[in-house]
Amino acid sequence: MRKVILGLAVSLDGYIARENGDVDWLRMEDLTEGAKEAKEFHKTIDAIFLGRKTYRKGLEMGGNFGGIDCYVFSRTPSASAEANPHFISENVKERVEEMKRREGKNILLMGGGNLAKTFFAEDLIDELILGIQPVILGKGIPLFLPLERLIELERYDVKSRASGTVQISYRIKRTL
Numbered sequence: 001m002r003k004v005i006l007g008l009a010v011s012l013d014g015y016i017a018r019e020n021g022d023v024d025w026l027r028m029e030d031l032t033e034g035a036k037e038a039k040e041f042h043k044t045i046d047a048i049f050l051g052r053k054t055y056r057k058g059l060e061m062g063g064n065f066g067g068i069d070c071y072v073f074s075r076t077p078s079a080s081a082e083a084n085p086h087f088i089s090e091n092v093k094e095r096v097e098e099m100k101r102r103e104g105k106n107i108l109l110m111g112g113g114n115l116a117k118t119f120f121a122e123d124l125i126d127e128l129i130l131g132i133q134p135v136i137l138g139k140g141i142p143l144f145l146p147l148e149r150l151i152e153l154e155r156y157d158v159k160s161r162a163s164g165t166v167q168i169s170y171r172i173k174r175t176l
Helices: 029-033 035-042 052-060 092-101 113-121
Strands: 004-011 015-017 045-051 069-073 086-088 106-110 127-133 153-160 166-172
Touching (some): 045 113
Parallel strands (some): 004 127
Antiparallel strands (some): 127 166
């Protein structure tokens, strides 16, 4: 079965953006330094799940999702004449579980705290890959919002970059 991998850059204090959505604090040298690894990682995915705000911010930053199926989760239904992105506004658990059962590669999840909280609450995330940036924002848009249950993780990889960023990869521990 395909895995959903939550992959994001995050400040040391757990924020994914400033309060206004700005990500000017990201270490862009990480993109260069990790380009080979990123290219290898992208070979393992064929779909991306995004929150509406993350999708819009990605477009503002020149994001191109060509070749990858893009699914945008939003509470507001959105009609699009394009086949990509696909907009999902209801039945999130059922839609994601159905996509995980489809033949294909893994799925990257990128989105804010609300989308992550929904995916955690519905037990839809299989792995986390966090690029912890060496910066403390003090306030902003948090990755982790309050959850109703404990989620245990198992670390399977750690990488340190010259920029000071540490990338930590975890699997979700599931108990039967």
